[in-house]
Amino acid sequence: MAKPFLAQLGAIRPKASADETSLRVIQALGFLFLTLALALPLASLLLRAFEDQHGSFVGLRNFAIYVTTPSLVRSAWNSVWTAFITTCVVIPLAFAYAYGLTRSCMPGKWIFRAIMFLPILAPSLLPALSLIYLFGNQGMLRWMMDGGSIYGPWGIIGAQIFYCFPAAAILLSVALSTADGRLYEAAEALKASRFRIFLTVTLPGALYGLVSASVVVFTLVVTDFGIPKVIGGQFNVLATDVYKQVVGRQDLNMGAVVGLVLLLPAILAFLLDRWAHGKRTATLSGRAVAYRPKPRLRRDLPAFLFCLSVALALIVIVAVAVWGSFIRFWPYNLSLTLDNYDFARFDTAGWQAVWLSVKLSLITAFVGAALIFIIAYSLERGPQRSFLAAPLRLLATIPLAVPGLVLGLAFIIFFNHPANPFGIIYGTLAILVLNSIIHFYTVGHLTAVTAIRQLDPEFEAVSASLHVPIWQTFGRVTLPICLPAIFEILVFLFVSAMTTVSAVIFLYGPDTKPASVAVVHMDEAGQASAAAAMACVILAISLSAKLTQLLVGGLFARVTSAWRR
Amino acid sequence: MVAALDNGLGTDAGNTTGIGDPFLKIRDVGKQFGSFVALERVSLNVLTGEFVSFLGPSGCGKTTLLRAIAGLDPPTVGRIIQAGRDITALPPAERDFGIVFQSYALFPNLSVAENIGYGLRGAAWPKARRHQRVAELLQLVGLADQIAKYPAQLSGGQQQRVALARALAAEPGLLLLDEPLSALDAIVRLHLRQEIRSLQQRLGVTTIMVTHDQEEALSVSDRIVVMSQGRIEQIGTPEEIYCAPASAFVAGFVGRSAHFMAKVHTPAGYITTHGLVMPAKAASTLLYGEEAEVFIRPEDVELRPITDHGDGSFEAVVAGCEFLGPVCRLGLEANGLRFEADIPPSAFNELGALPGARLSARFRPDRLLIFPAHG
Numbered sequence: 001m002a003k004p005f006l007a008q009l010g011a012i013r014p015k016a017s018a019d020e021t022s023l024r025v026i027q028a029l030g031f032l033f034l035t036l037a038l039a040l041p042l043a044s045l046l047l048r049a050f051e052d053q054h055g056s057f058v059g060l061r062n063f064a065i066y067v068t069t070p071s072l073v074r075s076a077w078n079s080v081w082t083a084f085i086t087t088c089v090v091i092p093l094a095f096a097y098a099y100g101l102t103r104s105c106m107p108g109k110w111i112f113r114a115i116m117f118l119p120i121l122a123p124s125l126l127p128a129l130s131l132i133y134l135f136g137n138q139g140m141l142r143w144m145m146d147g148g149s150i151y152g153p154w155g156i157i158g159a160q161i162f163y164c165f166p167a168a169a170i171l172l173s174v175a176l177s178t179a180d181g182r183l184y185e186a187a188e189a190l191k192a193s194r195f196r197i198f199l200t201v202t203l204p205g206a207l208y209g210l211v212s213a214s215v216v217v218f219t220l221v222v223t224d225f226g227i228p229k230v231i232g233g234q235f236n237v238l239a240t241d242v243y244k245q246v247v248g249r250q251d252l253n254m255g256a257v258v259g260l261v262l263l264l265p266a267i268l269a270f271l272l273d274r275w276a277h278g279k280r281t282a283t284l285s286g287r288a289v290a291y292r293p294k295p296r297l298r299r300d301l302p303a304f305l306f307c308l309s310v311a312l313a314l315i316v317i318v319a320v321a322v323w324g325s326f327i328r329f330w331p332y333n334l335s336l337t338l339d340n341y342d343f344a345r346f347d348t349a350g351w352q353a354v355w356l357s358v359k360l361s362l363i364t365a366f367v368g369a370a371l372i373f374i375i376a377y378s379l380e381r382g383p384q385r386s387f388l389a390a391p392l393r394l395l396a397t398i399p400l401a402v403p404g405l406v407l408g409l410a411f412i413i414f415f416n417h418p419a420n421p422f423g424i425i426y427g428t429l430a431i432l433v434l435n436s437i438i439h440f441y442t443v444g445h446l447t448a449v450t451a452i453r454q455l456d457p458e459f460e461a462v463s464a465s466l467h468v469p470i471w472q473t474f475g476r477v478t479l480p481i482c483l484p485a486i487f488e489i490l491v492f493l494f495v496s497a498m499t500t501v502s503a504v505i506f507l508y509g510p511d512t513k514p515a516s517v518a519v520v521h522m523d524e525a526g527q528a529s530a531a532a533a534m535a536c537v538i539l540a541i542s543l544s545a546k547l548t549q550l551l552v553g554g555l556f557a558r559v560t561s562a563w564r565r
Numbered sequence: 566m567v568a569a570l571d572n573g574l575g576t577d578a579g580n581t582t583g584i585g586d587p588f589l590k591i592r593d594v595g596k597q598f599g600s601f602v603a604l605e606r607v608s609l610n611v612l613t614g615e616f617v618s619f620l621g622p623s624g625c626g627k628t629t630l631l632r633a634i635a636g637l638d639p640p641t642v643g644r645i646i647q648a649g650r651d652i653t654a655l656p657p658a659e660r661d662f663g664i665v666f667q668s669y670a671l672f673p674n675l676s677v678a679e680n681i682g683y684g685l686r687g688a689a690w691p692k693a694r695r696h697q698r699v700a701e702l703l704q705l706v707g708l709a710d711q712i713a714k715y716p717a718q719l720s721g722g723q724q725q726r727v728a729l730a731r732a733l734a735a736e737p738g739l740l741l742l743d744e745p746l747s748a749l750d751a752i753v754r755l756h757l758r759q760e761i762r763s764l765q766q767r768l769g770v771t772t773i774m775v776t777h778d779q780e781e782a783l784s785v786s787d788r789i790v791v792m793s794q795g796r797i798e799q800i801g802t803p804e805e806i807y808c809a810p811a812s813a814f815v816a817g818f819v820g821r822s823a824h825f826m827a828k829v830h831t832p833a834g835y836i837t838t839h840g841l842v843m844p845a846k847a848a849s850t851l852l853y854g855e856e857a858e859v860f861i862r863p864e865d866v867e868l869r870p871i872t873d874h875g876d877g878s879f880e881a882v883v884a885g886c887e888f889l890g891p892v893c894r895l896g897l898e899a900n901g902l903r904f905e906a907d908i909p910p911s912a913f914n915e916l917g918a919l920p921g922a923r924l925s926a927r928f929r930p931d932r933l934l935i936f937p938a939h940g
Contacts (some may be wrong), residue, residue, distance in 0.1 A: 014639035017656030458670035461637050464657035465664045466684025466735065477672045563674050563715035 019460070019470035023382030030375035031388045034395040036422070037438050041410035042402065048413050049256040062257045075236040076261060082153050082237065083221035083265075086160040090217050091210065093161070094168035097310050100303035101169075102176040103202075105295040107304065113173075115311040118318055120166045121542035123499040123516045124226040125523070126535040127162040130321040131155055131231060132528060133330060140331050151233030159227045162317050164220045165310075168213040175209020176202075181291035211276040219269040223262060223403030225502035226516075230523050230531075238262045239502065242405050246506060252413060259406040270401035318539070325533035340533040346522050347530070349513045354537055357515040360432050361497040368437040368444065369490040376448035377478065381460055381470075400442035404502030407439050412506050427509030435507055436497040444489040451485030452478070480560075484553055491549040495542045586649075588613040588771050589634070589739065594643030596629050603629045605795045606643065614769045616762065618782035621792035622818065627775045628743060630792070634773065635741055636660050648738055663732030667744040669724050671716040671731070677703070678712045681730045702730040705764065722753040729761065733768065740765070742774040746781060758785050779819050783807060791815050813858045813936040822860040823904035826938065829855045836935070839902040843877040844930040856938035863894055865932035866906035868916055869925040881926040883918050893918070897926060 016024070052058045066072055097116070101109055119127070134141045135150035148154070179202070187197045225239040232240060238258060245255040324330055328337045344350030379392060399407070411434075415426045425431045455478065463473040479486070501516045508517055515538050523531040557564070587610035596604040604626040611617050619627035632638040634645060636657040645653045652660050671680050678699050685695045703709045706726040716724050725745060732740060745761070746754045762785040765772050776782050782789050783803040791798045791806060791814075799811035810816035817824055827838035827845075834849035835842055836859065851857065871880065884903070885896035892907040895918055906926065908916065916924060 011641055012639055012643075012654050014636075015654045015656055015659075017658050019658065020656065456666075456668050456670040458666045458668060459672065461635070461657065462664065462666070462670045462731075463683070464637075465635065465660075465662055465737075466731070467658050468684055468686065469658075477674060480674045560674065563717055 017464065019464065020383055022470070023378045024386055024388075026374060026378035027382050027386060027388045027392055030371075030378060031392045031395070033371070033375075034392065034438075034441075037434055038395060038398060038402075038441075041407070041414035042398075044414045044417070045256050045259060045406065045410035048253055049260050051253060053251070053253060062253050066254070066257050066261070071236065072241060072258065075238055075241045078153070078235060079222050079238040080265075082156050082160070083218045086157050086164060086221045087214050087217045089157070090161050090164050090168050091172075091214055093310060094165055094213065095172050095206075095210070096303075096306055097165075097169050098173035098176050100307040101173050103291075103293050104300045104303040105293050106300045106307065112307045112311055115314055116166050116169050117546070118166070118314055119162055121495060121499070121546060122318065122321075122539040123501060123519060123535055124159070124163045124224055125230050125501065125516070125519050125531070126321050126539060127159040127317050128155065128227045128230040129324070129523070129528060129532045129535060130317045131158050133320050133324040133532070136528075138331055149233065151231060152235040155231035155233070156228050156235065156237070159231055160221045160224065162314065163224065163227060164217045165314070167220060168217050171213040171216060172206065172209050175206045175212070179205050179291040181289045184291055208276040212273050215269040215273045215276070219266050219403075222265050223405065223502070225405055225505065226520065229501075229520060239403075239405055242409065243505065246409060246412070252409075255409055256413065259409045262403055263401070263406050266403050266406075267401050321532045322536050322539075325529060325536045327529065330529060340529040341537070343518070343530060343534060345530070346525070346527045347518050349518060353513050353515045353518040353534070354541075356429070356512060357498055357538070358541060360429060360436065360512075360514055361494045363429070363433050364436040364440075364497040365490045365494040367433065368440070368493045369486055371437065372441060372444040372489060373448045373482070373486055376445055377452055377474070380449060380452045396445045397442050399438055399440070402439075404439050404500060405505070407435060408503050408506040411435050427507075427512070429512050431507050432504050432512060432514065435503050436493070436500065439500065439503040440493055440496045443492060447485055447489050447492070448482075451482045455481060483556060487549055487552060487556075491545050494545050498538055498542050498545070587611055588615075588648060589773075590644075590646040591630075591634070592644045592646070594630065594633055594640045594645060596626070596633060596638070597641045602795055604633070604640070607795075607797055609790060609797065609800055611771060611773065613771055616765055616772045616774070616785060616787045618786040618789045619773065619775045619792060620779060620782040620789050620819075621777065621798075623777060624794075625792040626795040627777075627790075627792050629795075631741055631743055631773060631775045634739075635662060635664055661737050662739040662741055663735070663737040664741040664743065665725070665728045665732050665745045667747055669716075669728040669748075671724055671728055673716050675715075676712070677708065677714050677716070677719070677727050680716065680727055681734055683731060684735050698734060702734055705733075706730045720753075721749050722757055725749065725757060726760075729764070733770065736770075738771065740770045740772040742772065744775055744777070747776070747778065754781070761785065783819075791819065793818070810860075810934060813860070816858075816860040816934045816936065820862055821905070822862045822934070824858065824860055825902055825904075827857050827859045827935075829853050829857060834930075836933075839900040841879045841900055841902065843879070843928055843933075845928075845933040845935055846931045847933060847935040851935070851937060858936045858938055860934040861904060861928045862932065863905040863907040864892075865929045866897075866904060867927045867929060868895070868906055868908055868912075868918070869927070870916060871923045871925050873925050875925070875927060877930060878925045878927040881924055883920050883922045883924065885920055886913075886918065897924070899926060 049062055050057055050059060052061070097112075100106060101113060131150055132155075133139060135145050135155070136142070139145075139150070150158070183201050183205075184197065187201050192200070223239060225243065228235070228237045228240050229243070236244075238261060242255055242258045242262060245251045245258055325340050326336045326338070327333075328335045328339065339345070343353065347353065349356075375392070375396070379389060379396070383389065411431060414420065415423050415431060417423065425434070459473060459477060460470055463470065499516060501520060504514055505517055505520065508514060513521075515534055519531045519534045519538070522534060589611040591607060591609050593606040593608055594604065595602070595606045607626075607630060619630060621627045629638065633640040636652065636655055639654060643653065644651060647661065672683065675683065681702050682695050682699045685698060690698070699712075700709070703712055706729060708723060708726055708730070711719060711723060716727065719727065729745075742761070746758055749757065758781055774782075774786070783806070786803055788800060788802055789806050790800050793814050799806060799815045801809075801811075806815060806819055810819060816822060825838055827836040829835075829848050829851045830837040830842055831853060834844055834846060836845045836848045836857065837843075838859065845859070848857065869875070869878070879899050881897040881899040883895055884898050887894045887896075888910070891909075893910050893913050895906045895908060897904055897906055908918065916922070918924060
């Protein structure tokens with residue numbers, strides 16, 4: 001039906017409004033920001049993998065060296081199989097836990113839900129330290145190992161199960177909570193057995209959630225650095241290889257090659273997850289009625305007992321680390337002491353590392369949340385057909401697929417380059433902040449986009465018709481309504497920046513060592529108790545941030561209950 | 566009122582200004598998304614104080630045209646002139662209109678008063694004047710006692726009125742209504758459309774409403790613009806649209822009717838279909854043997870006892886009956902031709918119009934709507 005007549009006449013050039021122009025400028029600035037802090041560093045990492053130490057192009061030689069070095073190939077295989085086993089264990093556990101939370105009438109659901117979040121609030125090193133307390137060379141339960149060693153694949157898998165559990169459980173409880181109750185009523189009316197209903201209604205409904213959760217767990221394990229560093233012993237994986245190449249051997253080129261290998265599963269996982277996500281949104285129609293479970297003891301009691309034991313396991317692992325951090329000399333002198341919290345005895349930075357982490361996390365949270373929300377707003381409500389919108393959208397979703405170590409490495413290569421004028425931020429707090437914002441950008445972006453899309457799409461049109469400039473409507477309407485989402489982004493960024501190791505391990509300077517890196521260093525120096533104490537401090541700070549979020553969120557909900565449905 | 570009936574299809578394009586000049590002139594306005602033409606060159610005039618409805622099925626371009634007038638999605642070609650000013654390329658903020666969306670787009674975190682006063686700012690609206698204006702508008706839409714409430718605490722109809730008051734607050738020259746009633750339930754809808762109409766007449770504000778509900782368009786508009794596939798099918802008063810549809814599309818879309826194909830027959834002014842021959846006034850200008858699309862509305866079918874033969878009457882069998890209150894709607898069949906007829910409930914027993922009964926039916930010759938099939 002293409003008619004030439006519209007093109008023939010002189011097309012109208014609509015005059016851009018001030019609103020449109022300002023959103024376009026924000027889009028352009030956002031694009032510039034993500035290009036400088038994400039695209040260019042990744043591009044320089046990619047280039048570096050094809051160069052030798054002196055910067056001349058060597059084609060695929062580095063890759064040839066990689067595949068012919070048995071130790072490197074073995075690490076890659078180690079990463080894959082530990083991730084695979086972890087996934088196989090975590091997914092059924094998390095599914096059963098999420099099933100109990102969403103499909104049973106057991107008591108205490110909110111407590112179980114709260115405990116589920118616990119591992120997120122601690123650095124990944126904490127479960128590894130706990131396992132060492134229990135099963136390590138001086139472990140209390142070492143006899144249970146039957147001569148085996150916790151330092152190696154089984155320690156990694158054990159700690160990863162704890163560390164990855166919340167991510168899987170959250171994804172699966174979301175997948176299980178969006179069920180159409182009518183399907184269950186129809187199945188019951190057709191006299192299907194409970195097992196058959198589970199196989200034909202519940203499982204297919206959660207299928208994409210299962211795919212998504214498996215992919216996320218697999219990626220988390222492959223890309224995590226803290227756990228294999230602490231408990232891996234002589235067992236090498238991809239993440240520790242990157243660290244060794246860069247920090248140990250100062251070989252950035254080989255580091256870049258391993259980094260690219262590390263990027264591979266992450267990108268595959270990312271694409272698979274996108275695919276699953278697209279499929280999932282299509283399964284629940286707008287007319288669905290939410291499923292409400294009815295009490296049934298034969299389901300509720302086992303669900304309760306199961307969730308109770310999982311929750312207890314999670315608590316025990318945290319509790320062991322906390323307890324261990326107060327013990328004078330594990331396991332010979334179990335008297336309590338605060339000595340391990342006198343960090344200056346173990347690390348020159350002392351408590352400074354903690355305050356630096358808090359400062360880093362606060363700046364990351366506030367600057368990041370503002371940046372992320374404003375850029376997301378300009379994308380959602382700005383000119384859709386602008387040539388920057390699509391690339392900006394893509395840039396905003398890339399960080400999810402980039403492991404922290406890879407991003408850190410890309411940052412060194414890019415910002416440490418002598419010709420880069422932005423090199424001045426190298427070794428300062430600024431580069432840590434920038435790295436943290438980029439590393440956790442996508443989750444915040446998606447939260448912001450979801451919140452903005454829930455607003456009526458015509459708010460901007462209405463305010464334009466009333467001759468009210470867009471920034472005023474943004475301030476009076478958009479921001480107040482989106483405040484809970486912004487607060488969520490804020491706390492997410494804070495907790496992530498507090499707990500992350502992999503993103504910052506390459507980037508800290510002598511005066512800017514964050515607490516999470518101090519944990520690694522103290523553990524390396526054999527001061528496990530001090531490391532545990534520092535990990536517990538991080539956990540306590542993250543926990544208080546999360547509690548503040550709940551408190552403020554509750555207050556906000558009460559104040560605004562008049563206008564919220 | 567000649568100008569009011571002017572269909573405006575380019576006949577006076579580019580004419581000089583003068584008395585009775587239309588408030589809004591739309592000339593050859595088209596909109597293209599890539600290779601998809603959402604709106605072909607459309608022209609029409611809207612007079613000051615007039616209530617015009619854009620009516621059509623979804624995807625006909627009515628919302629595209631409204632959004633072009635508002636400047637929310639500027640047209641690809643054409644000119645839009647409002648009150649003598651060319652606004653075609655202007656952003657919405659530089660135009661003069663108020664708009665009510667289907668979703669109302671009320672700001673949920675602002676009270677009713679704050680919503681209505683939202684656009685009343687700057688030097689022209691000192692606090693006292695603004696309060697006075699808000700109170701005045703609340704009075705006007707009958708919500709004076711709801712001033713401190715939030716939108717979520719109001720019913721759908723009340724929210725609609727707040728949105729209307731907000732759109733009218735700064736006394737815009739043009740009021741745009743985008744499916745304003747379709748989110749409401751049927752009874753509120755009937756009530757509110759009359760309220761919108763009387764408010765519009767009282768204020769004299771030029772109004773354009775987009776709707777897919779023909780009954781709504783027929784009941785409130787001065788004129789209706791029927792659209793289909795990006796084109797204007799007809800512009801006219803509700804009566805013209807209903808009684809003298811300009812095309813087969815309009816005849817089929819507006820009102821209820823049976824639709825069938827027929828051939829022009831002899832003598833002049835007769836048509837034949839399904840082996841039946843019947844008089845049809847509109848066929849007298851057509852050539853013998855020509856194919857035509859024919860529409861007949863249920864109220865234009867006359868039913869008599871089977872013994873009563875008249876010119877153009879034929880035998881029909883009752884297939885079904887639907888009791889609608891003021892009328893009974895009968896489903897009938899004659900030689901495979903299916904149609905409907907409305908009769909008063911009192912006539913139901915007289916005719917004995919039970920399913921299976923045979924009756925004498927006749928289509929009123931002056932009411933048969935006929936359109937050449939390939940015209």
